[in-house]
Amino acid sequence: MERTPIAKAINAGLRAAMERDPRVLLMGEDIGRLGGVFRVTDGLQKDFGEHRVLDTPLAEAGIVGTALGMALRGYRPVCEIQFNGFVYPAFSQIVTQLAKLRARSRGRLSVPVVIRMPAGGGIGSVEHHSESPEVLFAHTAGLRVVYPSTAHDAYWMVQQSIASADPVLFLEPERRYWEKGDVDTSLAPGQVAPLHRARVLRPGSDATLVAYGPTVKLALDAAAEAAREGTELEVVDLRSISPLDVDTVAESVRRTGRLVVVQEAPVFHGAGAEVAARIQESCFYSLEAPVKRVGGYHLPYPAARVEEHYLPTVDRVLDAVEQALAA
Amino acid sequence: MTDAAVGPARARGEEMVQLLDATGARREHPGYDVHLEPDEALDVLRELVLLRRLDAEAEALQRQGQLGLWAGSRGQEAAQVGAARALRRQDHVFPSYRDHGFLLARGVDPLHVLSLFRGVDHGGWDPVAHGVHPYTLVIAAQMLPAVGYAMGVQRDGAVGTGDPGRDTAVLVCFGDGATSQGEAAEALNWAAVYNAPVVFLCQNNQWAISEPVRQQSPVPLHRRAEGAGMPGVRVDGNDVLAVLAVVRAAAERARSGGGPTFVEAYTYRMGAHTTADDPTRYRDAAEVDAWRERDPIDRFRTHLRALGVLDDAAERAIQQEADAFAERLRAGVPQMPDPHPASMFEHAYAEPHPQVLAERDEFLAAWARHEQDEQLGSTVGGDR
Numbered sequence: 177m178e179r180t181p182i183a184k185a186i187n188a189g190l191r192a193a194m195e196r197d198p199r200v201l202l203m204g205e206d207i208g209r210l211g212g213v214f215r216v217t218d219g220l221q222k223d224f225g226e227h228r229v230l231d232t233p234l235a236e237a238g239i240v241g242t243a244l245g246m247a248l249r250g251y252r253p254v255c256e257i258q259f260n261g262f263v264y265p266a267f268s269q270i271v272t273q274l275a276k277l278r279a280r281s282r283g284r285l286s287v288p289v290v291i292r293m294p295a296g297g298g299i300g301s302v303e304h305h306s307e308s309p310e311v312l313f314a315h316t317a318g319l320r321v322v323y324p325s326t327a328h329d330a331y332w333m334v335q336q337s338i339a340s341a342d343p344v345l346f347l348e349p350e351r352r353y354w355e356k357g358d359v360d361t362s363l364a365p366g367q368v369a370p371l372h373r374a375r376v377l378r379p380g381s382d383a384t385l386v387a388y389g390p391t392v393k394l395a396l397d398a399a400a401e402a403a404r405e406g407t408e409l410e411v412v413d414l415r416s417i418s419p420l421d422v423d424t425v426a427e428s429v430r431r432t433g434r435l436v437v438v439q440e441a442p443v444f445h446g447a448g449a450e451v452a453a454r455i456q457e458s459c460f461y462s463l464e465a466p467v468k469r470v471g472g473y474h475l476p477y478p479a480a481r482v483e484e485h486y487l488p489t490v491d492r493v494l495d496a497v498e499q500a501l502a503a
Numbered sequence: 504m505t506d507a508a509v510g511p512a513r514a515r516g517e518e519m520v521q522l523l524d525a526t527g528a529r530r531e532h533p534g535y536d537v538h539l540e541p542d543e544a545l546d547v548l549r550e551l552v553l554l555r556r557l558d559a560e561a562e563a564l565q566r567q568g569q570l571g572l573w574a575g576s577r578g579q580e581a582a583q584v585g586a587a588r589a590l591r592r593q594d595h596v597f598p599s600y601r602d603h604g605f606l607l608a609r610g611v612d613p614l615h616v617l618s619l620f621r622g623v624d625h626g627g628w629d630p631v632a633h634g635v636h637p638y639t640l641v642i643a644a645q646m647l648p649a650v651g652y653a654m655g656v657q658r659d660g661a662v663g664t665g666d667p668g669r670d671t672a673v674l675v676c677f678g679d680g681a682t683s684q685g686e687a688a689e690a691l692n693w694a695a696v697y698n699a700p701v702v703f704l705c706q707n708n709q710w711a712i713s714e715p716v717r718q719q720s721p722v723p724l725h726r727r728a729e730g731a732g733m734p735g736v737r738v739d740g741n742d743v744l745a746v747l748a749v750v751r752a753a754a755e756r757a758r759s760g761g762g763p764t765f766v767e768a769y770t771y772r773m774g775a776h777t778t779a780d781d782p783t784r785y786r787d788a789a790e791v792d793a794w795r796e797r798d799p800i801d802r803f804r805t806h807l808r809a810l811g812v813l814d815d816a817a818e819r820a821i822q823q824e825a826d827a828f829a830e831r832l833r834a835g836v837p838q839m840p841d842p843h844p845a846s847m848f849e850h851a852y853a854e855p856h857p858q859v860l861a862e863r864d865e866f867l868a869a870w871a872r873h874e875q876d877e878q879l880g881s882t883v884g885g886d887r
Contacts, residue, residue, distance in 0.1 A: 232693075233692060233693060235693070237689055238647055240647075241644075241650070241651060241686065241689070242654060244648045244651055245651020245652035246651045246652070247651075248636075249651075249656065249658075250655065251658065268686070269644065269647065273639070277637070278851070280626070280637050281625075281630055282624060282850055283853075284629055284631065317851050340853075341854055372857075419857045420858060422857075
């Protein structure tokens with residue numbers, strides 16, 4: 177496949193899953209004729225019909241709640257939540273029903289529902305369109321939370337999420353939707369990296385940068401910048417927030433001795449805190465410096481004209497790296 | 504005087520389907536009728552009696568400390584037994600948490616619901632085998648999944664085929680309090696938009712813990728249906744024949760592809776909300792007494808006596824079965840083993856989750872260590 181934007185890669189992944197399995201359905205607001213507000217489902221209703229691509233009433237609890245019911249009947253619904261900040265009407269269905277039904281029924285019921293949503297900021301939008309709610313879901317046992325950063329991963333991870341027997345929150349980095357990357361669609365299923373495996377995107381020996389979703393590109397940019405000054409940063413893309421591939425990060429930190437975690441979500445109680453805690457547990461004696469975290473502030477997401485000051489930047493990442501290297 | 508105290512016959516001047524009046528006399532209704540053969544009629548009485556007995560035994564077991572809590576069904580037997588009888592084997596029920604009558608009717612061992620209230624599990628029955636979803640404790644949260652399940656039924660082509668063994672209805676239970684939830688409004692709307700084969704069975708038992716139904720809604724609950732675009736029917740929930748007739752028609756409508764129906768079964772919660780509740784703080788004894796006069800089981804029993812279907816021998820046989828049933832519950836509950844502590848790790852995820860697996864291993868190691876310490880401690884203690 178030629179270089180493909182992330183949005184189109186997800187579209188192709190959805191298409192492949194729908195072709196493979198007639199039980200796969202798409203549900204959401206404006207996903208049919210319009211193709212979704214980000215056009216991620218463009219053309220799918222035309223090709224698969226209204227029966228498989230459902231433009232639903234405007235009710236997020238309804239989307240997730242009915243998807244759960246259809247999953248009980250053997251279907252594999254993929255829900256689109258139009259924007260991250262609109263997921264909360266569905267929060268009760270996700271947390272009290274979707275996440276717990278398997279445990280409640282002692283494994284007798286499975287609810288393989290995928291909930292896709294654009295996440296993160298940086299698109300100059302209005303309130304509720306730029307949030308990073310990943311840890312709200314990662315903190316809920318029973319859910320899986322993944323967050324691809326590249327077109328290749330987006331293509332494969334959406335298919336792996338649909339194939340999972342567990343409910344999966346699939347976050348899409350909205351400001352990266354139109355960034356292109358190579359997608360190798362020719363891989364056999366066994367050749368694709370497991371859904372929850374982190375990946376080293378750039379090798380380096382001086383410090384480890386851990387990022388996920390939209391901050392992966394930021395980390396790579398920071399690493400390129402640092403390299404010009406002679407500092408070699410290793411960049412690890414987490415890809416999955418729950419479960420967390422601690423081993424891949426630990427293996428890197430044991431070599432570099434220094435760790436900086438970069439996320440868009442508020443640092444306070446964020447995914448970076450979990451990574452930091454796990455790393456000090458598993459490789460305390462390899463650490464040469466305290467783990468640094470770079471991310472959003474503990475604030476309601478600010479108005480668009482100041483979001484560039486809220487979101488992590490290359491400069492903030494390099495400042496953190498500098499502090500880690502100085503320690 | 505509350506609406507509840509006015510009683511079902513005059514409730515807000517709303518029409519209410521009734522086939523047996525409060526004295527047990529048979530009434531005609533232009534839209535609904537039902538005929539039961541003597542054997543089936545006795546079986547309905549038997550289910551009513553067993554359900555009431557389950558409630559009494561469970562309440563006693565809770566008082567003895569054998570159950571952590573019990574949410575009683577006393578007073579609502581006709582609404583549950585009548586509605587459950589209207590269903591076919593392939594139909595699917597989404598209960599709330601005091602819908603024990605549906606479990607009995609669908610062949611679930613009542614110990615599997617007592618295990619929930621004992622804290623052994625969250626309900627031990629097989630939802631697929633019995634066609635009964637696990638109990639849902641979050642108010643109204645079962646309604647949207649029920650609608651989704653019904654949409655799945657539609658997709659499977661199990662609606663409107665005319666095959667009585669294939670066409671499928673979904674029945675979802677909820678109470679008067681649940682109608683205030685946003686998800687209830689969404690579920691009604693969604694079902695109507697997709698013409699889903701759902702029966703919305705609202706057991707209006709007049710009380711949401713301490714809040715009377717007038718605090719939930721200024722309009723009779725069945726009239727919610729009109730705004731959603733589906734028929735709404737109020738039925739005397741203490742009249743097992745009327746509930747059976749109305750739910751049977753609604754389920755048949757669903758199965759044939761006619762779409763959803765809202766049924767309000769007008770009934771009364773005779774007991775406390777749960778064993779943790781004290782209804783004397785918020786409702787008058789006179790109101791409860793007034794409803795006692797409309798007891799659903801007495802009413803049906805009187806009717807069967809008048810028909811000559813029920814005689815002393817048949818009554819004795821039912822009571823003997825109820826005694827044996829109660830004995831089994833009393834014996835079974837205290838013998839329920841606690842689950843193995845590590846079993847809590849078993850079903851959080853279908854596929855392995857490394858963090859959960861690691862926590863399980865840590866738990867097991869710590870548990871083994873502490874067990875060992877305890878054994879060691881008790882040996883030392885014995886020596887002293």
